[in-house]
Amino acid sequence: MLVRLIYISYSNTEMSDENIKQILDKSKINNSAKKVTGLLLYSDRYFFQCLEGERRDVNQTYLRIAADPRHSKCVLIDYSEVNSRLFPTWSMNFVAFSGSDNEMVLRYSENGLFQPYDFSAGQANAFLLEVANAIAISNRTEEKPKSLLAWFKD
Numbered sequence: 001m002l003v004r005l006i007y008i009s010y011s012n013t014e015m016s017d018e019n020i021k022q023i024l025d026k027s028k029i030n031n032s033a034k035k036v037t038g039l040l041l042y043s044d045r046y047f048f049q050c051l052e053g054e055r056r057d058v059n060q061t062y063l064r065i066a067a068d069p070r071h072s073k074c075v076l077i078d079y080s081e082v083n084s085r086l087f088p089t090w091s092m093n094f095v096a097f098s099g100s101d102n103e104m105v106l107r108y109s110e111n112g113l114f115q116p117y118d119f120s121a122g123q124a125n126a127f128l129l130e131v132a133n134a135i136a137i138s139n140r141t142e143e144k145p146k147s148l149l150a151w152f153k154d
């Protein structure tokens, strides 16, 4: 049974590129082994992650992540059975962006700030899809989307 899990957390320190790289390197190894796929977003010390895969593998991965001392305040936003994956080829794609003055964020925020703890499950899924589409377009056109600061492809 395939499931999709979305959670938010808050980084315990400002994350450097090297800190993020360590997380991604480990994620890609572990997730590939379990066929877990997804997307990790980072903005203003918020993490926003989607994990997809077999229920047992997603649950185990989430429990491991939630116990990680590099972040805290994990809140599960959505957990659903799904027929297909949103990110079938991404063992863990990563996007960093600025939460303020960002037209993508503006559509999901009443005050223009990125406040993912306020997201409903529907908003979280819609936001993830929008980011994924922006990445897909940029991959086709080789042009960096204005709303995203940095991203690493698989």
Ligand code: FAD
Pocket: 009, 022, 023, 026, 027, 028, 030, 031, 040, 047, 049, 061, 064, 065, 066, 067, 068, 069, 070, 071, 092
């Ligand atoms: P090891 O890498 O050997 O780690 C052993 C223990 O040390 C674990 O408890 C680990 O959390 C802790 N640890 C490792 N490095 C550090 C460090 N630099 N600082 C403090 N403690 C550390 N893992 C995945 O497999 N898939 C993911 O998609 C994924 N996403 C993540 C997203 C976020 C926001 C964060 C913070 C972490 C994520 N991780 C992910 C990492 C995850 O939390 C575990 O650290 C990792 O899965 C443990 O891998 P391991 O079992 O091989 O143990």
